[in-house]
């Protein structure tokens with residue numbers, strides 16, 4: 001099983017990148033033949049989407065490559081960062097470009113959507129948006145999980161959740177991705 005994993009954040013210090021990397025590691029612990037590829041959405045940066053730019057540029061190679069990455073995977077783990085209650089601009093831009101190639105961006109892949117933030121809300125608002133819209137964009141969404149107050153429960157030295165209950169919830173969510 002080939003998992004494609006990424007954080008919907010362009011920050012080099014992204015906590016969602018840390019979470020998605022940890023989730024990938026736990027998935028491999030559950031299924032030792034699984035391969036997890038983690039991509040950085042910074043590698044798919046494009047001009048700010050508009051239909052004018054689209055007329056000018058067509059489908060940029062980065063958008064084609066992103067769609068192809070998803071196509072080549074068996075399942076997806078995405079961790080959403082929340083900016084002002086919604087997607088980060090970097091992710092939304094990539095998503096808009098990708099959706100012009102195939103509106104079913106997620107291509108019916110079994111998916112786990114995560115989110116985390118430094119606050120108690122755990123980026124629950126963006127996670128809800130991603131969950132609600134998932135069927136329109138072809139995500140076979142198996143489960144979602146929000147991790148609140150990331151800094152309180154994640155050990156940055158050993159890159160792991162220290163809260164046993166949250167770790168169990170994440171393991172349960174990853175197990176559902178497999179089914």
Ligand SMILES: Cc1cc2nc3c(=O)[nH]c(=O)nc-3n(C[C@H](O)[C@H](O)[C@H](O)COP(=O)(O)O)c2cc1C
Nearest residue numbers: 009011014015016081082083084085117118119123
């Ligand atoms: C412009 C901006 C807006 C933010 N808005 C929210 C928000 O609406 N809800 C929230 O929980 N955190 C918000 N935050 C805090 C982020 O959750 C925090 O920066 C987190 O580290 C972002 O995830 P990332 O590190 O994976 O990029 C905001 C941060 C920035 C810079």
